[in-house]
Amino acid sequence: MISRYLPVFILLSLLAEVLGTIGGFGSSVFFVPIANFFFDFQSVLGITALYHLSSNVSKIVFFKKGFDKKIVLSLGIPAILFVSIGAYFSKYFNPKILTYILGFFPKYMTKIEIC
Numbered sequence: 001m002i003s004r005y006l007p008v009f010i011l012l013s014l015l016a017e018v019l020g021t022i023g024g025f026g027s028s029v030f031f032v033p034i035a036n037f038f039f040d041f042q043s044v045l046g047i048t049a050l051y052h053l054s055s056n057v058s059k060i061v062f063f064k065k066g067f068d069k070k071i072v073l074s075l076g077i078p079a080i081l082f083v084s085i086g087a088y089f090s091k092y093f094n095p096k097i098l099t100y101i102l103g104f105f106p107k108y109m110t111k112i113e114i115c
Helices: 001-023 028-038 042-063 069-092 096-112
Strands: none
Touching: 001 028, 001 042, 028 042, 042 069, 042 096
16 A cells, blocks of 8 residues: 555655755654554654654765764764653554654644744
8 A cells, every 4th residue: 555655655755854844843743644644653653763864864964064973962862762762662552542642742832832
C-alpha cells in the first residue's frame, strides 16, 4: 500500500519541511501528523529521527560557519539520549493513546507560542 502512495508521502514530507522551517516552529509539527496517516506509531518515530538527522546534517553542511560545538554538546547529546529513552519506553504504551498525545501537542503548542 505504501508504494502506491509513496510519491504523495514524499511531496507532503517536503512540504512539511519547508513550511515548518519557514514558520520557525520545526517540521515535525506538520510531518508527524502526515506520517501518521501512512505508518504506525513506531515507524513514525523512526522516520522522524531519520528525517531530523538528514535535515540537520544538511543544514550543518550548508551553514558550517555558524556551527557551535558547545551547543551540540549541551543540546544535541542530551536530545539523542532522551529521544532514545522515549523510543524505548514507547513500546510499553498503547500506540493509539500515544498517537492522540502526539496529535495534541503540535495543535496546542503552536497556539501557545503564538499568544
